[in-house]
Amino acid sequence: xxxxxxxxxxxxxxxxxxxxxxxxxxxxxxxxxxxxxxxxxxxxxxxxxxxxxxxxxxxxxxxxxxxxxxxxxxxxxxxxxxx
Amino acid sequence: xxxxxxxxxxxxxxxxxxxxxxxxxxxxxxxxxxxxxxxxxxxxxxxxxxxxxxxxxxxxxxxxxxxxxxxxxxxxxxxxxxxxxxxxxxxxxxxxxxxxxxxxxxxxxxxxxxxxxxxxxxxxxxxxxxxxxxxxxxxxxxxxxxxxxxxxxxxxxxxxxxxxxxxxxxxxxxxxxxxxxxxxxxxxxxxxxxxxxxxxxxxxxxxxxxxxxxxxxxxxxxxxxxxxxxxx
Numbered sequence: 001x002x003x004x005x006x007x008x009x010x011x012x013x014x015x016x017x018x019x020x021x022x023x024x025x026x027x028x029x030x031x032x033x034x035x036x037x038x039x040x041x042x043x044x045x046x047x048x049x050x051x052x053x054x055x056x057x058x059x060x061x062x063x064x065x066x067x068x069x070x071x072x073x074x075x076x077x078x079x080x081x082x083x
Numbered sequence: 084x085x086x087x088x089x090x091x092x093x094x095x096x097x098x099x100x101x102x103x104x105x106x107x108x109x110x111x112x113x114x115x116x117x118x119x120x121x122x123x124x125x126x127x128x129x130x131x132x133x134x135x136x137x138x139x140x141x142x143x144x145x146x147x148x149x150x151x152x153x154x155x156x157x158x159x160x161x162x163x164x165x166x167x168x169x170x171x172x173x174x175x176x177x178x179x180x181x182x183x184x185x186x187x188x189x190x191x192x193x194x195x196x197x198x199x200x201x202x203x204x205x206x207x208x209x210x211x212x213x214x215x216x217x218x219x220x221x222x223x224x225x226x227x228x229x230x231x232x233x234x235x236x237x238x239x240x241x242x243x244x245x246x247x248x249x250x251x252x253x254x255x256x257x258x259x260x261x262x263x264x265x266x267x268x269x270x271x272x273x274x275x276x277x278x279x280x281x282x283x284x285x286x287x288x289x290x291x292x293x294x295x296x297x298x299x300x301x302x303x304x305x306x307x308x309x310x311x312x313x314x315x
Contacts, residue, residue, distance in 0.1 A: 011186075015186060015231070016186065016187050016189065016191060016229075016265075018187060018191035053139070055200045065148070066140065066144065066145075067140065067150055068145070069141055069177065069184055069231070071183065071184040071233070072186050072231055
């Protein structure tokens with residue numbers, strides 16, 4: 001089966017998010033009152049796997065090994081079956 | 084004695100390090116392309132600065148997962164010295180051979196200027212030629228140089244005297260103003276528990292000849308060379 005995993009990587013609470021802070025300020029200049037903005041990085045990964053469980057496990061491994069740095073980042077995985 | 088200078092795609096301080104090692108310190112040094120998986124015959128390693136793989140994902144993340152890292156770990160396990168400068172420091176933390184992580188500067192822009200650094204310990208293969216507490220000058224050039232680690236790790240680094248360099252003012256005080264990137268506890272460089280792997284954000288190779296404004300960095304390479312001569 002083919003699956004698409006959407007991995008979202010966010011800086012952990014307390015880590016700097018300059019894009020978010022700048023966007024919040026700029027929105028303020030446009031007259032929008034925004035409490036906070038956090039930006040995130042998104043990876044869409046398409047892969048073949050025997051089952052959704054296996055696919056998720058593989059993507060989790062990819063996150064642990066390369067895509068995220070657990071010291072400063074959190075990540076979430078959303079999986080959907082393709083075709 | 085022969086020291087390996089590792090080149091990844093995007094490394095750009097390799098030739099500066101080679102110049103300092105061969106022409107200034109006077110030891111044998113050779114650049115090694117990252118696809119070389121065998122570092123037999125080398126007595127030490129320098130992972131120089133640059134922007135390996137464009138710093139995509141995170142600075143140093145991709146270089147840290149290349150096969151040459153296994154050879155570097157092997158050399159380190161033999162007790163031989165491994166020095167990571169700037170991007171090299173980022174690579175070594177991403178490879179988990181050094182604690183913590185290097186994240187975006189507190190004032191989030193690329194900073195390139197001289198800094199004052201205090202030598203916190205001389206008990207490493209890289210700092211034996213300094214005096215403890217000595218304030219030296221080296222330049223930084225980075226966007227992601229803020230050292231971060233969780234509290235228990237920070238406490239361990241302090242307890243084991245693994246913090247080798249801190250950013251300070253001219254009088255040697257570790258103030259916020261002297262901290263160019265918001266590094267926790269003004270940390271500019273750390274070693275592993277075995278003390279033979281050093282990562283630092285400032286560039287000693289850009290401060291190894293007085294014509295450049297400082298020759299303080301030379302002692303890092305001279306200490307490393309002495310250590311190799313005495314032990315291997």
